[in-house]
Amino acid sequence: MNEVIQFNQVCKSYDRFELKDLTFSIKEGYITGLIGPNGAGKTTLIQMLMGMIFAERGEIRIFGRPNSPDDPGFKDRIGYVSDENYFYDHLTIKQMKRMIAPFFSGWDEEVCRKYLELFRLSPDKKIKDLSKGMKMKFSLAIALSHGAELLIMDEPTAGLDPVFRRELLDLLSGHILDEKKSILFSTHNTTDLDRIADYIVFLNEGKLVFNEMKESLPEKYLLVKGGKELLDRDTRGWFTGIRETAHGFEGLVSNRTEGERYFKDIALCETPTLEEIMYFTVKGNTIHA
Numbered sequence: 190m191n192e193v194i195q196f197n198q199v200c201k202s203y204d205r206f207e208l209k210d211l212t213f214s215i216k217e218g219y220i221t222g223l224i225g226p227n228g229a230g231k232t233t234l235i236q237m238l239m240g241m242i243f244a245e246r247g248e249i250r251i252f253g254r255p256n257s258p259d260d261p262g263f264k265d266r267i268g269y270v271s272d273e274n275y276f277y278d279h280l281t282i283k284q285m286k287r288m289i290a291p292f293f294s295g296w297d298e299e300v301c302r303k304y305l306e307l308f309r310l311s312p313d314k315k316i317k318d319l320s321k322g323m324k325m326k327f328s329l330a331i332a333l334s335h336g337a338e339l340l341i342m343d344e345p346t347a348g349l350d351p352v353f354r355r356e357l358l359d360l361l362s363g364h365i366l367d368e369k370k371s372i373l374f375s376t377h378n379t380t381d382l383d384r385i386a387d388y389i390v391f392l393n394e395g396k397l398v399f400n401e402m403k404e405s406l407p408e409k410y411l412l413v414k415g416g417k418e419l420l421d422r423d424t425r426g427w428f429t430g431i432r433e434t435a436h437g438f439e440g441l442v443s444n445r446t447e448g449e450r451y452f453k454d455i456a457l458c459e460t461p462t463l464e465e466i467m468y469f470t471v472k473g474n475t476i477h478a
């Protein structure tokens with residue numbers, strides 16, 4: 190299986206933030222969701238991928254080659270969508286599109302026209318008059334109009350209404366039916382991932398928590414609900430995160446087999462949702478309701 194993106198011991202630090210020795214890869218032909226709480230490092234990771242900021246150490250490879258913003262091949266092969274507005278406010282959609290198109294050798298005017306129509310974006314509307322969601326749609330239309338093999342998107346569903354959000358997710362699922370196409374997108378919305386992601390990359394405080402097939406997560410994690418008397422020094426150690434209330438607790442165990450062996454007859458054992466996995470992992474063992 191080909192790897193479309195590879196991070197190899199990548200380091201990047203800011204004043205109070207460190208991405209340290211980040212090593213993982215993303216497979217060609219799949220949709221990978223990048224998740225993590227605010228400040229986990231998702232945008233930093235995506236900006237490094239796009240060559241907008243640079244890693245201090247380590248190597249990033251895209252399509253098997255070191256990533257370089259100056260490589261014209263990359264520009265054509267990658268479609269980038271972000272919630273930042275990189276367009277000129279005083280131009281209309283049509284004018285902005287004319288300006289962008291020559292940068293891509295694979296630009297397809299007809300495809301772009303189709304997406305603008307589908308997204309109900311009027312070519313004569315000025316960028317400054319677009320809502321946040323409309324700007325995201327325009328950014329998407331551009332990314333989808335030059336035959337990119339890899340779509341890299343920073344929170345593409347943020348600001349979209351629920352109807353279009355769903356349509357977009359369907360569109361992205363359809364996009365990778367061509368097995369050479371791949372998508373990496375960051376999101377805070379685990380429902381988006383439940384719907385379309387094949388793989389999940391989970392970042393927390395600049396560290397990789399896991400890079401897993403979504404389907405394999407239920408085999409690994411267990412959500413245990415029970416009485417407080419079940420928690421002692423030994424059993425507490427098994428939990429990635431525990432939420433205690435006056436009457437009992439619920440906690441996430443990252444070794445499902447071990448957790449089931451001990452808790453199955455004395456507590457309620459469930460398969461956690463992706464949101465629960467995120468919640469308990471981020472919060473750790475210090476939650477008190």
Ligand SMILES: Nc1ncnc2c1ncn2[C@@H]1O[C@H](COP(=O)(O)OP(=O)(O)OP(=O)(O)O)[C@@H](O)[C@H]1O
Binds near residue numbers: 226233
């Ligand atoms: N240019 C910068 N200078 C200093 N610190 C920065 C800079 N860019 C990002 N950071 C810090 O790096 C950390 C990671 O930020 P990043 O934007 O990558 O997180 P994120 O996971 O995308 O968060 P969110 O979900 O809130 O968008 C944060 O603590 C942020 O304050």
